[in-house]
Amino acid sequence: MFKETFQRYLSMIEQTLAQLPWEKDVLNQSMYYSLIGGGKRIRPVLALASAEAVGSNPESIVPAAIALELIHTYSLIHDDLPAMDNDDYRRGRLSNHKVFGEANAILAGDALLTYAFELLANPKLGQPERQLRVIREVALAAGKVGMVGGQVADVAAEGKSLTLLEIEEIHKAKTGALLTASARLGGILAGGTEDQLKALTSYAQALGLAFQIKDDILDVVGDSDTLGKPAGSDLRQNKATYVSLLGLEGAEYQLHAQIKEALSALQPFGEAASFLKELAYYIEQRKH
Amino acid sequence: MFKETFQRYLSMIEQTLAQLPWEKDVLNQSMYYSLIGGGKRIRPVLALASAEAVGSNPESIVPAAIALELIHTYSLIHDDLPAMDNDDYRRGRLSNHKVFGEANAILAGDALLTYAFELLANPKLGQPERQLRVIREVALAAGKVGMVGGQVADVAAEGKSLTLLEIEEIHKAKTGALLTASARLGGILAGGTEDQLKALTSYAQALGLAFQIKDDILDVVGDSDTLGKPAGSDLRQNKATYVSLLGLEGAEYQLHAQIKEALSALQPFGEAASFLKELAYYIEQRKH
Numbered sequence: 001m002f003k004e005t006f007q008r009y010l011s012m013i014e015q016t017l018a019q020l021p022w023e024k025d026v027l028n029q030s031m032y033y034s035l036i037g038g039g040k041r042i043r044p045v046l047a048l049a050s051a052e053a054v055g056s057n058p059e060s061i062v063p064a065a066i067a068l069e070l071i072h073t074y075s076l077i078h079d080d081l082p083a084m085d086n087d088d089y090r091r092g093r094l095s096n097h098k099v100f101g102e103a104n105a106i107l108a109g110d111a112l113l114t115y116a117f118e119l120l121a122n123p124k125l126g127q128p129e130r131q132l133r134v135i136r137e138v139a140l141a142a143g144k145v146g147m148v149g150g151q152v153a154d155v156a157a158e159g160k161s162l163t164l165l166e167i168e169e170i171h172k173a174k175t176g177a178l179l180t181a182s183a184r185l186g187g188i189l190a191g192g193t194e195d196q197l198k199a200l201t202s203y204a205q206a207l208g209l210a211f212q213i214k215d216d217i218l219d220v221v222g223d224s225d226t227l228g229k230p231a232g233s234d235l236r237q238n239k240a241t242y243v244s245l246l247g248l249e250g251a252e253y254q255l256h257a258q259i260k261e262a263l264s265a266l267q268p269f270g271e272a273a274s275f276l277k278e279l280a281y282y283i284e285q286r287k288h
Numbered sequence: 289m290f291k292e293t294f295q296r297y298l299s300m301i302e303q304t305l306a307q308l309p310w311e312k313d314v315l316n317q318s319m320y321y322s323l324i325g326g327g328k329r330i331r332p333v334l335a336l337a338s339a340e341a342v343g344s345n346p347e348s349i350v351p352a353a354i355a356l357e358l359i360h361t362y363s364l365i366h367d368d369l370p371a372m373d374n375d376d377y378r379r380g381r382l383s384n385h386k387v388f389g390e391a392n393a394i395l396a397g398d399a400l401l402t403y404a405f406e407l408l409a410n411p412k413l414g415q416p417e418r419q420l421r422v423i424r425e426v427a428l429a430a431g432k433v434g435m436v437g438g439q440v441a442d443v444a445a446e447g448k449s450l451t452l453l454e455i456e457e458i459h460k461a462k463t464g465a466l467l468t469a470s471a472r473l474g475g476i477l478a479g480g481t482e483d484q485l486k487a488l489t490s491y492a493q494a495l496g497l498a499f500q501i502k503d504d505i506l507d508v509v510g511d512s513d514t515l516g517k518p519a520g521s522d523l524r525q526n527k528a529t530y531v532s533l534l535g536l537e538g539a540e541y542q543l544h545a546q547i548k549e550a551l552s553a554l555q556p557f558g559e560a561a562s563f564l565k566e567l568a569y570y571i572e573q574r575k576h
Contacts, residue, residue, distance in 0.1 A: 027432055027440040078398060083390035102371035103443050106394065110366060110401065111432040117405045118427035121420045128416035132409045135423065139406035144315055144399040152315040155391050 002278035009048045009058070013041050016062045017069065030100040030108035031115075035073050038091045042211070043068035043182040045279070046204065050186030053266075053273040054196050061189045064125055064134065067116040068182045071142050074112035075151070077105050084155060113142075127189060134185050141181035150174025162240040168209070176208035195268070202265035203276060210258035211283055216241035217251050222288065259284045290566035297336045297346070301329050304350045305357065318388040318396035319403075323361050326379045330499070331356035331470040333567070334492065338474030341554075341561040342484050349477045352413055352422065355404040356470045359430050362400035363439070365393050372443060401430075415477060422473050429469035438462025450528040456497065464496035483556070490553035491564060498546035499571055504529035505539050506576065514576045547572045 017035060022028045044065035048058035058065075080087040080095040081102060088098050097105035120135050140146055150173030157170065183204035187197045219234045220243050234241045242251040262280045266273040305323060310316045332353035336346035346353075368375040368383040369390060376386050385393035408423050428434055438461030445458065471492035475485045507522045508531050522529045530539040550568045554561040 023432075025437075025440070026444070027437055031432070074398075078394055081394065083394060104440065106366055106369065106371060107436050107440050107443075110362075110397070111436040113398065113401055114427050114431035114436065118424055118431060121423040121427065123420070123424070128420050132411070132416050132419055135409040136406055136411070139402050139409065143402035143406060144311075144319070148395050148399040148402065149313075149315055152313070152392065152395050155395075156314070 002275060002282070005049075005275045006045065006279075009045045010041060012048065012059065012062045013044045013066055013069070016066050020066075026100065026104060027108060027111060030096060030104045031073075031112050033099060034077050034090075034096045034108065035070065035112070037073075037093055039069065039073070041069060043072055043178060046179065046182040046207075046276075047186035049275045049279065050183040050192075050200050051190035052186075053200070053269045053276055054187050054190045054192035055272060056190030058186070058190075061125070061186060063119055063122045064131070064185060064189055065182075067119040067138070068178065068185065070112045070116040070119070071138070071147075071178065074109040074116075075142075075147055077109040077112070079151065081105060084151075125189065130188050130191070134188050137184055137188075138178075138181050141177035146173055146177035146181075147175070150177070157240075159238070160240075164242070164245050167240055167242070167245070171209065171212045172205075175212060176205060179208040179211070180204040199265050199268050203262050203280075206258045206262035206265065207280055207283060210255055210262065210280070213242045213251055213255040213258065214283060214286060216243045217248065217255065218286075218288065219243070220248060255284060290563060290570070293337075293563045294333065294567075294570075297333045298329060300336065300347065300350045301332045301354060301357065304354050308354075314388065314392060315396060315399060318384060318392045319361075319400050321387060322365050322378075322384045322396065323358065323400070325361075325381055327357065327361070329357060331360055331466060334467065334470040334495075334564075335474035337563045337567065338471040338480075338488050339478035340474075341488070341557045341564055342475050342478045342480035343560060344478030346474070346478075349413070349474060351407050351410045352419070352473060352477055353470075355407040355426070356466065356473065358400045358404040358407070359426070359435075359466065362397040362404075363430075363435055365397040365400070367439065369393060372439075413477065418476050418479070422476050425472055425476075426466075426469050429465035434461055434465035434469075435463070438465070445528075447526070448528075452530075452533050455528055455530070455533070459497065459500045460493075463500060464493060467496040467499070468492040487553050487556050491550050491568075494546045494550035494553065495568055495571060498543055498550065498568070501530045501539055501543040501546065502571060502574060504531045505536065505543065506574075507531070508536060510576065543572060 022032050047061065047065035047068060051058045051061050076090060077096045079085050080090055081097055087095050089095060096108060100108065117135060120131060120138060125131055142148065150170050153170045154174055180201055183200040184197055187200045216234065219231055219241065222231050224231045242254060246254060259280050263277055266277055310320050335349065335353040335356060339346045339349050364378060365384045367373050368378055369385055375383050377383060384396060388396065405423060408419060408426060413419055430436065438458050441458045442462055468489055471488040472485055475488045480488070504522065507519055507529065510519050512519045530542060534542060547568050551565055554565055
């Protein structure tokens with residue numbers, strides 16, 4: 001069931017992404033190149049599954065859910081730039097600025113971010129008050145107190161030795177906030193209660209940390225081919241990670257603790273959250 | 289009266305900008321540095337004056353109007369980057385990346401753009417349907433078919449000889465679209481009729497072109513001290529402008545024609561649009 005549902009969500013997401021009005025010019029090509037770059041689509045999947053957990057048909061919120069993928073993609077394009085992480089590859093393909101040049105990469109990121117908000121304000125969603133709430137929450141999660149703030153802290157932390165608490169703060173802002181906003185987006189647009197939104201928040205926060213811990217573990221135990229990026233890069237960059245601070249076993253323990261927390265947050269939903277439950281196991285066990 | 293009203297608008301704008309929750313960290317500092325860099329605030333002023341033209345108190349829409357200035361500011365920060373126009377100065381001060389570094393400049397731009405949408409979704413504005421429409425229109429105007437698209441075309445046009453039509457297309461996208469969205473934002477939030485919105489659109493489109501023509505003229509006849517940037521830079525960069533294509537007199541004629549068109553669009557508003565009328569004259573006669 002998990003695989004089938006995942007596949008159903010992915011089809012909705014990929015179809016809607018591909019059917020957006022992509023023109024033939026270099027800006028559209030550059031946006032599309034990174035958007036269709038084989039991402040895991042965790043954020044929109046989380047949104048659709050959260051809508052379903054509160055008892056709604058996820059189909060109707062797909063145009064809002066893909067906005068999350070646009071925001072995630074823009075952040076990867078900008079993170080890869082020479083002035084930032086200077087990464088030539090992303091998911092086994094050349095990064096955006098290596099294909100389209102730096103100016104176009106910066107602008108493609110800007111356009112993706114802007115387009116995301118256009119999609120969130122889509123009149124077809126037909127729920128002005130809920131949409132406005134979602135726009136505020138997504139903007140907060142993606143902006144200076146969220147993702148962008150986390151990236152600034154991450155760049156500033158380079159070469160410094162951080163404590164576990166400091167690492168967690170960066171992850172919470174850089175990736176956790178948008179993941180949480182993704183689950184809440186689904187819950188809010190589907191008309192979830194405040195209690196349901198709280199439960200989705202706890203779930204997504206734990207899932208976000210678990211995702212990051214697993215990333216750190218994979219960097220040590222994974223192989224480059226499966227990962228689609230060079231393994232061991234954290235170690236080479238002398239980066240403080242869950243593994244470098246807790247050891248492999250300690251990190252595995254923390255991963256498991258977060259997964260347990262994520263699962264316990266789902267209890268009030270019962271059967272309706274079975275996909276979200278499986279998603280947590282999937283993240284614990286993923287190989288890339 | 290014009291000066292007093294302009295001053296009244298500017299005080300509302302500056303006060304609201306300064307009172308946003310700016311933290312002490314480098315990201316907030318970098319955002320604030322460029323935001324408080326002595327801009328003319330044309331976009332929020334246009335929004336407030338348009339709200340007043342349709343008979344509403346502009347005070348209530350200030351939090352939305354300043355979002356336009358955040359978007360304009362982000363675009364300047366990114367335009368100045370080494371990978372784009374590589375400008376070390378902006379309005380007589382060091383450009384953002386010269387002070388805060390390239391990574392922080394890119395991220396400050398990203399955060400300003402994101403913050404703009406948070407402000408547009410502000411619950412205090414209390415008009416969900418109008419706000420959603422504004423968010424859609426602003427996103428369109430700022431995104432791939434508007435400002436970002438225009439900047440891509442502008443970068444691609446470097447060193448090429450353009451026709452007047454091509455130049456106009458670039459300007460309409462790069463600066464015209466957001467100026468038009470600014471006037472419409474004021475009109476929409478203030479509850480203007482569709483006819484009033486059409487009139488504001490015609491006005492702002494003509495004003496936008498007039499602004500650009502005047503820019504081209506000032507680059508030839510202005511002096512660097514008054515402009516706050518080196519005069520004659522278009523000529524040195526061999527850039528196609530209204531002046532290079534039409535001559536100084538031809539450009540002056542076009543400027544005047546656009547101002548006339550802007551004024552004629554205002555007729556239905558009568559006295560309520562007297563500030564917008566004076567604003568057109570001000571743009572025709574400005575020295576910087």
